[in-house]
Amino acid sequence: MKLKQRSVVQTLKFHHKSKSYYTRMKKISHCKILDIRNLTESTYVLRLEKKDFEFKAGQYLVLNIPGENNAREYSIYSPENVPYIELLIKKITDGDVSVKLKSLKIGATLEISGPFGFFVLRDDKLNENTHFTFVATGTGVSPFRSMILSNPGLNFDLIHGIKYSHEAFDSADYPVNSYTVCTSQEKGGNYNGRVTGYLKENGVRSDSIYYICGNSAMVNEVTGFLEQNGIEPQNIRTEIFF
Numbered sequence: 001m002k003l004k005q006r007s008v009v010q011t012l013k014f015h016h017k018s019k020s021y022y023t024r025m026k027k028i029s030h031c032k033i034l035d036i037r038n039l040t041e042s043t044y045v046l047r048l049e050k051k052d053f054e055f056k057a058g059q060y061l062v063l064n065i066p067g068e069n070n071a072r073e074y075s076i077y078s079p080e081n082v083p084y085i086e087l088l089i090k091k092i093t094d095g096d097v098s099v100k101l102k103s104l105k106i107g108a109t110l111e112i113s114g115p116f117g118f119f120v121l122r123d124d125k126l127n128e129n130t131h132f133t134f135v136a137t138g139t140g141v142s143p144f145r146s147m148i149l150s151n152p153g154l155n156f157d158l159i160h161g162i163k164y165s166h167e168a169f170d171s172a173d174y175p176v177n178s179y180t181v182c183t184s185q186e187k188g189g190n191y192n193g194r195v196t197g198y199l200k201e202n203g204v205r206s207d208s209i210y211y212i213c214g215n216s217a218m219v220n221e222v223t224g225f226l227e228q229n230g231i232e233p234q235n236i237r238t239e240i241f242f
């Protein structure tokens with residue numbers, strides 16, 4: 001039988017790394033679940049002990065349920081300077097880890113390692129008060145909330161693609177004028193349609209640095225659109241969740 005070829009993105013998507021892969025790279029901390037906050041039927045915020053875990057807003061950690069060898073990456077949703085870590089997690093129907101995580105109770109212990117990743121704001125640009133455009137779909141908003149809450153006064157626009165307006169998670173955390181909600185399945189956001197449609201109708205800001213986070217199809221489409229419209233590759237940063 002001829003095997004269907006997978007793209008690099010697909011290969012990465014299906015090749016979750018084992019716990020031992022990550023433990024070889026970073027120390028593991030055992031952190032208790034302090035709180036579970038349900039935002040929608042499928043999306044929740046897991047609050048964990050922070051202990052001595054330090055990170056830069058935009059980075060992710062790797063989480064494993066003790067006794068399992070099935071690690072998953074999660075971007076950090078909370079800001080740098082609070083005494084806990086929060087993760088914004090969507091329970092995937094038929095998903096392995098996100099469903100098990102949802103069934104855990106406050107007080108359960110999880111193994112975390114990290115931080116990992118380079119999807120962070122450039123310090124030199126922060127000092128210049130540069131404008132940032134953040135484009136997210138679904139839980140892809142997670143690293144942006146951390147960046148925004150860690151850097152008061154940040155000059156940014158956040159464009160968030162969701163299906164329904166009730167998925168605009170913790171929208172009160174963002175200034176109304178900086179937060180654009182694009183709802184694809186109902187009217188009720190600021191724009192009815194996908195983030196790519198919003199960008200195409202509203203154009204690009206040539207003085208902005210773009211950060212894009214979410215599913216690979218959206219990230220690739222937005223990146224292509226920005227490049228076609230003159231945004232230099234060094235001013236486009238991406239993080240792909242799946």
Ligand SMILES: Cc1cc2nc3c(=O)[nH]c(=O)nc-3n(C[C@H](O)[C@H](O)[C@H](O)COP(=O)(O)OP(=O)(O)OC[C@H]3O[C@@H](n4cnc5c(N)ncnc54)[C@H](O)[C@@H]3O)c2cc1C
Binds near residue numbers: 239
């Ligand atoms: C750097 C990085 C950061 C990430 N940060 C987050 C985060 O902050 N919050 C979060 O919920 N997930 C995040 N993910 C995805 C996460 O690692 C898991 O893939 C996800 O929780 C599904 O795991 P699972 O074991 O339940 O499902 P699996 O059994 O691993 O996968 C089931 C299917 O669900 C798809 N899938 C994965 N994530 C999603 C999603 N969000 N929406 C729809 N389909 C999806 C997978 O492609 C796969 O086809 C991140 C991934 C990466 C690589």
